[in-house]
Amino acid sequence: AQTVTQSQPEMSVQEAETVTLSCTYDTSESDYYLFWYKQPPSRQMILVIRQEAYKQQNATENRFSVNFQKAAKSFSLKISDSQLGDAAMYFCAYRGNFGNEKLTFGTGTRLTIIP
Amino acid sequence: NAGVTQTPKFQVLKTGQSMTLQCAQDMNHNSMYWYRQDPGMGLRLIYYSASEGTTDKGEVPNGYNVSRLNKREFSLRLESAAPSQTSVYFCASRTGNKDYGYTFGSGTRLTVV
Numbered sequence: 001a002q003t004v005t006q007s008q009p010e011m012s013v014q015e016a017e018t019v020t021l022s023c024t025y026d027t028s029e030s031d032y033y034l035f036w037y038k039q040p041p042s043r044q045m046i047l048v049i050r051q052e053a054y055k056q057q058n059a060t061e062n063r064f065s066v067n068f069q070k071a072a073k074s075f076s077l078k079i080s081d082s083q084l085g086d087a088a089m090y091f092c093a094y095r096g097n098f099g100n101e102k103l104t105f106g107t108g109t110r111l112t113i114i115p
Numbered sequence: 116n117a118g119v120t121q122t123p124k125f126q127v128l129k130t131g132q133s134m135t136l137q138c139a140q141d142m143n144h145n146s147m148y149w150y151r152q153d154p155g156m157g158l159r160l161i162y163y164s165a166s167e168g169t170t171d172k173g174e175v176p177n178g179y180n181v182s183r184l185n186k187r188e189f190s191l192r193l194e195s196a197a198p199s200q201t202s203v204y205f206c207a208s209r210t211g212n213k214d215y216g217y218t219f220g221s222g223t224r225l226t227v228v
Contacts, residue, residue: 033216091158102160107155
């Protein structure tokens with residue numbers, strides 16, 4: 001079974017600085033999808049960024065980018081120019097391909113932005 | 116607004132009571148899911164429905180039943196609530212297109228006393 005590990009329960013960063021959240025996963029599949037979701041205090045799950053394993057290029061969405069290391073099974077999220085609105089829980093998630101419906105989540109990292 | 120709608124948003128139950136959590140999506144998505152979120156454990160899959168007329172167990176199905184009423188609606192039923200089912204419940208949906216992620220509802224906070 002696939003597992004997703006987020007080893008940083010809490011992180012903090014100064015406003016306008018850069019922070020990197022770590023995620024590792026375990027799988028025997030070669031084709032899969034990885035996601036980062038943001039959960040602010042409102043509880044809403046918001047998709048931040050996604051990466052397809054067969055694409056070597058790292059995904060980017062404005063201030064958010066990932067460092068995808070397939071061989072190391074690592075998928076970290078970098079947030080540049082951190083803003084107060086980035087404060088939230090961040091979840092890393094994995095989904096296999098070929099009919100695999102299950103989205104497996106890590107335990108989350110709580111990010112605090114220091115003004 | 117288009118999306119996934121969950122009702123109710125909050126609920127308190129007594130041990131042994133039953134209730135149904137409702138979920139509806141208006142995006143014509145094929146697949147629908149129920150997750151529970153507990154502190155320090157992320158989100159765990161309870162049940163899912165890959166298409167209308169099908170349902171399958173996820174990681175933590177015990178104590179729950181589901182119904183895929185039609186393509187839009189996917190309900191989660193607790194027949195005899197237990198304190199261990201105190202959690203935040205999320206419904207989600209997804210198209211069959213492999214390139215898309217999941218759209219989540221806003222969650223239901225359930226407390227069983």
